[in-house]
Amino acid sequence: MIQIPCGQESGHCTLDTIEDSGVGYTLSLIGGKYKMVILYWLYREGVVRFNGLQRLIGGISYKTLSSTLKELERDGLIIRTEYPQIPPKVEYRLSDSGQSLIPILDAMCEWGNAQRGVKAKS
DSSP states (O other): OEEEEOOTTTOEEEESSGGGSHHHHHHHHHOSSSHHHHHHHHHHHSSEEHHHHHHHHOSOOHHHHHHHHHHHHHTTSEEEEEEOSSSOEEEEEEOHHHHHTHHHHHHHHHHHHHHHHHHHHO
């Protein structure tokens, strides 16, 4: 059994595995090499087309970007809008659920910057 914090009001949760926790669920949604990068660029740029994301990220293959976008859409973190025209036009943006992750990503960034500063001083 594992005890982890589950929020100020609920104290600690006892779990069989970390995957059963809110932390585990969140990591299952944003884990992976490119998911947080895609969420960052969609937050920063607003609405972005597929090729625009590929240029912004750099070094990501068509297949990897395509499958990662499908996962993020399936999980409800982004919205894909397809326009019926030739050539096809597809745009991506953060959903409300995706927008709600931004404070978490900001906190991770602040933590990383603070840790980098501590490490540089030692």
